[in-house]
Structure formats: C-alpha cells, structure tokens
Amino acid sequence: MPASQVRPSPAPLLEPGETVVLFDGVCKLCNGWVRFLIRHDRQRRLRLAAVQSPEGQALLAWAGLPLDQFDTLAVIRDRYYWDRSDAYFEVLAQLPARWRVMNLLRIFPRKLLDWAYDRIALNRYRLFGKYDSCLLPDPDHEQRFLKMPP
Numbered sequence: 135m136p137a138s139q140v141r142p143s144p145a146p147l148l149e150p151g152e153t154v155v156l157f158d159g160v161c162k163l164c165n166g167w168v169r170f171l172i173r174h175d176r177q178r179r180l181r182l183a184a185v186q187s188p189e190g191q192a193l194l195a196w197a198g199l200p201l202d203q204f205d206t207l208a209v210i211r212d213r214y215y216w217d218r219s220d221a222y223f224e225v226l227a228q229l230p231a232r233w234r235v236m237n238l239l240r241i242f243p244r245k246l247l248d249w250a251y252d253r254i255a256l257n258r259y260r261l262f263g264k265y266d267s268c269l270l271p272d273p274d275h276e277q278r279f280l281k282m283p284p
Contacts, residue, residue: 159184159268
C-alpha cells in the first residue's frame with residue numbers, strides 16, 4: 135500500500151470509505167486522466183473533484199495542501215490522503231485488475247518515482263496544454279463529481 139498522510143479528522147464532504155481524486159481542472163493531461171478513470175472505473179469506486187472547485191478547495195485545505203498552486207494529483211479517503219506517485223498507485227488499486235500491472239513500476243524507489251512525477255507535473259501545461267477554465271462534466275458523468283451539500 136502506498137504511503138499516506140493521516141489527518142486527525144475525517145475528510146469533509148465524503149461518506150465513510152468514499153475515495154475522491156483531486157485533479158487540476160484546467161490541465162489537459164489531468165482531464166484526460168479523469169476521462170480514463172470514468173471509462174475504466176465501472177464500479178464507481180472513485181469520485182472526482184477539480185482543485186479549483188469549492189469542493190476541491192475544501193479538501194485541499196483539510197489536507198493542508200496549497201490552495202492556489204497545485205502541481206500534484208491527490209487522493210483522499212476517510213482520514214488519509216496520498217499525493218504524487220503514491221496517489222497514482224492508490225488510484226490504480228481502485229481500478230480493475232488489468233490496470234494493476236502498472237504496479238510493477240513500484241520496483242523503482244519512491245524518490246525516483248516522485249522525481250519523474252514532478253518533472254511531468256511541473257511541465258504539464260507546456261507539454262499537454264491548458265484550458266482557459268475548468269471543463270464541466272458531461273451530464274451522464276455529473277454524479278461522479280463531488281458536490282457540496284445544498
């Protein structure tokens with residue numbers, strides 16, 4: 135299991151055991167990752183939230199992560215959160231078995247994996263592009279995105 139950070143209280147907005155993936159809503163690479171997750175997470179184990187959304191901002195604040203300069207994937211469940219390569223592996227653990235072959239990357243030290251992750255994250259706009267604003271989910275996928283209670 136990837137290393138996680140533990141917080142003293144459960145994450146806000148989440149039901150017990152619910153997992154949310156925080157992503158950069160204007161990043162084209164990140165949005166491609168979200169579309170991949172929607173397509174392959176048929177059991178709907180993962181919820182989604184853009185870091186720019188009120189829900190994403192609340193979860194970032196809870197985890198003690200930066201609210202205005204976000205350059206990592208984060209996964210949150212209960213009192214735990216994962217970031218960088220650990221978040222990637224935590225997401226893989228929620229997907230069907232055929233995707234878990236990517237866990238073979240764990241043969242590399244975490245320091246090397248995080249270094250590679252950081253290189254991509256820091257250059258993602260230049261390499262993949264950026265949207266002017268967060269994309270809205272398709273109506274049939276809207277329930278996959280975390281929403282503040284009314």
